[in-house]
Amino acid sequence: xxxxxxxxxxxxxxxxxxxxxxxxxxxxxxxxxxxxxxxxxxxxxxxxxxxxxxxxxxxxxxxxxxxxxxxxxxxxxxxxxxxxxxxxxxxxxxxxxxxxxxxxxxxxxxxxxxxxxxxxxxxxxxxxxxxxxxxxxxxxxxxxxxxxxxxxxxxxxxxxxxxxxxxxxxxxxxxxxxxxxxxxxxxxxxxxxxxxxxxxxxxxxxxxxxxxxxxxx
Numbered sequence: 029x030x031x032x033x034x035x036x037x038x039x040x041x042x043x044x045x046x047x048x049x050x051x052x053x054x055x056x057x058x059x060x061x062x063x064x065x066x067x068x069x070x071x072x073x074x075x076x077x078x079x080x081x082x083x084x085x086x087x088x089x090x091x092x093x094x095x096x097x098x099x100x101x102x103x104x105x106x107x108x109x110x111x112x113x114x115x116x117x118x119x120x121x122x123x124x125x126x127x128x129x130x131x132x133x134x135x136x137x138x139x140x141x142x143x144x145x146x147x148x149x150x151x152x153x154x155x156x157x158x159x160x161x162x163x164x165x166x167x168x169x170x171x172x173x174x175x176x177x178x179x180x181x182x183x184x185x186x187x188x189x190x191x192x193x194x195x196x197x198x199x200x201x202x203x204x205x206x207x208x209x210x211x212x213x214x215x216x217x218x219x220x221x222x223x224x225x226x227x228x229x230x231x232x233x234x235x236x237x238x239x240x241x242x243x244x245x
Contacts, residue, residue, distance in 0.1 A: 031068040039064040039170045039213065050203045062222035064170075065194060067149045067192040067212040072168050074201060079143050081210050091125075098126045101161055101190040104234035105176040106133050106240075108186060113156035114138075116180065119163030120145060151176070157186040162203055165191050178243065180226045187229065191216050233241055 034045045034057055035184040036150035049056045055068040113135045117127040122144045122177035135157075138150040158177055167173045177187055192205040193215045205211055220239045224231035 031070055033168045034069065037062060037064060037171075038168075039215070039219060040175075041171050041227055048131075049197075049200060051206070055195060056200075057195070059228045062219045063215040065200070066170075072092045072212055073210055075143075078166075078210050082143055088165060095129060098129060098161060100235060101159065101188055101238050102126060102133075103187060103237045104240060105157065105159070106130070108240065109135065112136070115157045115159065116140060116150055116153075117159050117161075118177065119160055119166070126159055139218060148191060151180065152181070154182055155180055155185060156182055159188045160192040161188075163191075164189055164215065165205070165213055167213050170213055174223060176229055179228075181243045183243055183245045185243045187243070189220070189239040189241070190237055191215060192237050193203050194212050 033047075036043050038060035039059060040062040042059055044060040045057050046060060047055070048058035048065055054071055056065050057068065058065050063128065108122050111134055113129055115123050115127075115135050116138045118129075118140050120127055120141045122141075124137075124139050124145075127139055127179050138148045138155070139145040140148070158180060160177075164170065164173075166181070180189060192214075194200065194203070194205075194216050200206055206214065217233055217239075220233070221224045221231050224241055225227070227241075228244045232240040232242070232245070234240060
């Protein structure tokens with residue numbers, strides 16, 4: 029293995045990083061502090077490759093099945109929001125269906141995605157809530173991303189995340205989520221508890237694979 033040993037965890041910045049597993053030509057590291065798993069830095073995908081993969085996504089706002097999938101996050105978030113809040117769909121992709129659903133519920137939404145909505149002006153405003161659906165697993169450098177997201181939230185604001193939680197290590201090699209080439213960082217529920225403690229949130233898991241982080245007031 030020619031991969032360089034990481035100096036720290038890319039999620040929580042802990043130095044407690046150990047080699048985890050090789051699957052084919054991909055090498056993964058594990059943080060013993062937050063239990064995240066992440067791909068070796070030398071093997072992270074190039075932006076051109078990522079864009080090609082994301083362009084294959086077909087997120088139809090009229091697809092009732094897709095809306096039900098997004099409602100796994102939208103429903104528990106909406107139950108916690110006051111009326112007419114200001115939100116940001118961070119990493120919204122080419123078809124921001126979730127933002128449309130939240131606007132239909134009476135909230136105003138801004139959009140940001142590094143590939144499809146790359147205007148950075150929304151990143152210079154402050155929000156009552158931020159959504160990240162099927163996004164955090166794509167983060168090459170999660171810690172700076174969480175720094176930024178936390179800075180974009182009002183005190184008491186919500187960071188709503190949906191991603192597949194990693195479970196048993198023995199299932200990792202054949203896990204469908206790992207096999208997606210642009211998925212490079214994997215979280216356990218416990219990982220989000222560490223993130224909450226480190227960045228100053230209260231952590232709720234209203235359903236499997238959905239995390240609601242409320243920023244301290």
